[in-house]
Amino acid sequence: MLGLSHSLSFSLSDIHADVWHADALGTPAMQVYPTGDAALDAQLPGGGWPVGAMTEILQAAGVHSEWRLLLPALMATKQAVLLVGPPHLPFAPALAAQGLTVQRLLSVSTTLASQRLWATEQALRCAEVDAVLLWLPPGVKDAVRTDQLRRLQIAAAEHQKLLFVMRPDSVQDEASPAVLRVWVGPKLSSQEDGLEVQVRKRRGPPMATPLALRARAPRLGLLLAAARNHALDRATARI
């Protein structure tokens, strides 16, 4: 009788805290860097970009919102940040104006995917590198295999580094060893300043509704508004 009353009062929350409930976000014991957006932090396990794990960022061709998403985390790091195969030239004065110490940026440009993966793994093994950003566009000659990405995930976990891999959104149906998969794209329907973020893979339940962020950094938004008001003032003065 006593045992039955025990089983009746039993609820899921009584299970040990180390057991992860599939309906809640995982709370891994890893270090995270906040993304700078509270809404996005709330959707990520641990509350930020995970250190020691691979994060995949999926984007359509021609969309490059990496800096918008990653700059707050990169600004919080102390040591070198390695860019492997950036698609264009990163514009240092603009990045510096947003607060990044651009002297820490190092760029490795090579066209072969295998060379990019090798360079990334070498960089992850370096003690004086805090974050590695790897671009794997669809145009590179040799295809990227899952086991190659798994190597990177293991290297990042072993050496506790931030690792972001930028991939085209055409690979979203393929399996990936990444701990976190995020899709980013401009939000075309509503306001012009919209950025849509979907977390496609995480340690937690699937994301119900996509997240709408502002596409521009806060300071840039303010400056643009000021410039527009100024132009408006001049236009009215002319009339």
Added chain:
Amino acid sequence: MHWIALQPASDAAPPEPALAAAALPADPHTALAWRLLQFTPMVARVHDALVLEVSGSERLFGGRAALLGLILQPDAAHAQGATSLLALGRLWSGAADALIDALPLQSLRAAQPHLPTLARLGCATWGQLRTLPRGGVARRFGADLLAALDRAYGDAPDVYPWCSLPEVFDAPLELSASVESASAFLFGLRRLLAQLLVWLRARQHGVLALQLLWELDARRSNALHVDAHHDGGPQGRLVLRTAHPTQDMQHLQRLFMEQLAHVHLPAPVLYLRLRTLQTQALGGESLSLLPQDLRHGDSLHQTLERLAARLGADQVQCVQAQADHTPENMQRWQTWQASRVPQTTADFAHANAALYPTWLLPKPLKLVVHQQDPQYYGPLTLLVGPQRLEGGWLQGQPALRAIK
């Protein structure tokens, strides 16, 4: 004074003098002398043995027993004594703890020419020779024998031409078989690097620039072959530079292998030679007391050197600010060099920089205009501007730009 006499292990049968002179650093005496120089500066070569004086550096290495444990190898014959000639005498006579008076005269190098005469005098040991009247010995055998005897008994100082390390490391190596591809140099290279490490440690230097030379087989040498490593002669060369002075042979070996993978040999190679071009005194590395502060992994310049060795030096870049008002000239991505002075954040500060985009196309793109709207992945919206930037008549056309 405490002297140790040592005989290298492989030297049981003394090699022919010509052979020993030809392969100097591979010579076991030189190799052993280089190794011993880390314990004491007083190392000298006497015929086929080495003598060293260790009383000055015993304390540094934790006492005589600890120092002997470091110096002595189990396979090398050795003997000790208060003077160098006593140690040598014990080594050559094979009696490690014989009394000085009882040592046979065969083990005194200065007495060698006079051995038959001394034997007829009934003189067989050092003690018997010493009891003979000095004037008579000097007249009969010359002053050298008496001087040697004085040094053996400690009555005269021991002075030798001390061994020292050469200023430049330059070691040849004959490969055991002719090698057709440069990536197969690894085995020989490893031996040379091990020698280099001994030399660097003894001099307390780190290497900044190294040169690897190889000799092409003359019978099949293609004399006309000219590329980055061959100038048409019988020799090929590869120069390696590091950003910081280093004693890390693993790193050097990895750099060499990356570089050698690009080398095409026109003919088989039989001889290698490694030479230092530039070295620098190396300060000791200060390590943290706390174990969690010790970092695991390579240092940044080692990683970047490795990347540059495989991908090409100009593929590893860092950004440099420039004082210019046009966006494409505000910055320059250029080859990374460890020696470059880092710029300050103020160098990157520009008045309108916050309005500029975070990416820049490597070359300006002339946009297609469709119904007065410029197109780039769809129509573009004008958010601010347009800005008119004078490109300057020196550089080219003035440009009109709009920033999205």
